[in-house]
Amino acid sequence: MSELANNFGRRLHYLNADYGVKSWLLTRDHKRIALLYLASISLFFALGGLMAVGIRLELATPGADLVQPDTYNRLFTMHGVLMIFLFLIPSIPATLGNFLIPLMIGAKDLAFPKVNLASWYVYNIAGLFTLWAVAQGGVDTGWTFYTPYSTTYSNSYVVATALGVFTVGFSSIMTAVNFIVTIHRMRAPGLTWFRLPLFVWAHYATSLVIILGTPVVAVTILMVAAERILRIGIFDPALGGDPVLFQHLFWFYSHPAVYIMILPSMGVISELITAFTRKRIFGYKFIAFASVSIAVLGFLVWGHHMFLSSQSVYAGAVFSVLSMLVAVPSAIKVFNWTATLYKGSVSWDTPMLYALGFIGLFTIGGLTGVMLATLGIDIHVHDTYFVVAHFHYVMVGGAIMGYLGGLHFWWPKITGRLYPVFWSKFSAIVIFVGFNLTFFPQFLLGYLGMPRRYHVYPADFQVLNVMSSAGATILGVGYLIPLFYFFWSMRYGERADRNPWGAIGLEWMTGSPPPTHNFHEPPTVDWDAYAYLPDTPGGTGEAWDAAKPTSEAPEHG
């Protein structure tokens, strides 16, 4: 029997190479670890979503009818903690990034496969720790853990939750170090930096942000614990500390962290736009360097969260100007994607629907960010629903749209199966409609003065709040549909060949699903990223396919 086939004569790949729980829990294969992560983060996404349901139900009416004020505080805090630290930050890097980076650069695996597996265990330990804190009663400080409330007054499980967040940071760092070393050292012969897919550039930039920022929040969390438990004065004025110092340290990490969430998603969008317009990307180098400059500039703007915190107005003015600078590389990307669409042969497959959704929604989110960075406007809308709408447009409308678009795009590669076309387009549209109905009214609410983080509001605000709650229901349904059909397609989906989209990239040159070591013969690269042939709408991918040597094993099944 050929070593390329398994006992049943089927083509051997990473999913059927080995069976049993142990072969998964002790795997060092980046592709299997990506799937382990997918399972874990989906669980936390679902839990975070449940808490959002609780929040929106309470806010359907102006009064306090569903939960106690204290419970409400815990709901929105746990929602934020789970969604940001346990879902969005690991989302794309740990799943798609883990799966695709070695494939895209023609490597057998990541540089440190055992560290990769360890990072998943660290992630789960952190997750369990956080869940334990939830089970004990949760936290009520907001996901930002602001002092002096978190250090002195809160009676909730601050230290336990904070330790969960502290621990999950280490799993991010492990993943980031792995990516950086892999991208530096393991590129296929001929794959120069400027031939890398922009997805890889985006993950490189993200990894830099992770290793430069995460240690700071880790130490800050330890300082909160030290003050709460040992009464060491760092943030408490009574002990000689300064509460605003916490905000500086926290946002030094957490503003860059918003770019940890959006950069990988931008990387996905560059892949989708090129594949579904069959064109080279407009301004490759500009997009690559935009990722890096977002990573750098992202560290210089954190004070825009502190305009009203007794931060000096001079520092505020500096942070305001610097914040507007970050909008420049973000805008470069949006313009370049749009320019790529121009005269492309655009097809409307599901991933493309998500990509187009991303461009529109991210633009709204980014532009309202610039509004917020304007000192005068922020005084009016700080801590209102306007801010809530802003960051949901970037995180849900941007980051999660990219995540779902990427999952659909690479699903055939990951599982070897196609998803149902009708249902996937249907759910993409449901998500887009539900999203806008949920969050657009929140811009209006915030502008009219409804503060965030309260469980009651004046009756005048009810119409907009009901719209938002109704939208959240639609959005929830939109997220559930893919959950069902992805499971369905794993068993019943049509089989995918190695390149169902006719897309360009090393990951499409190997089998779907890929063999355990990714390529039977190590590939060499002598073409640029996205080398779609110009002026041949439709079939360019196939033409390119035929011209390139394949490393596909012969089909046995």
Next chain:
Amino acid sequence: MSEHITPIRTYLLIFFALMILTVVTVAVAMVDLGALNDVVAMGIAIFKASLVVLFFMHVKKSRLMTKITVVASAFWLLILFGLTLSDYVTRGFL
């Protein structure tokens, strides 16, 4: 990987240098230098940290990439301190 063997002597020398500098830090803390108090204390601390990084952590004999990484992270620390101080230093101006 090119491994450099550092003689024990170097480690001992650095160790004693660190010990002496610790004594100096304590001694200086007894003298009031006015505005220079913080500057001197931080200066000695940075010098000691550099010794640890260069010799104990072998950065002095490492590849260029490692050196760039170390310098970049020190630079990031400066961003953290610098922009935070831009708040604290200018609060009194208004």
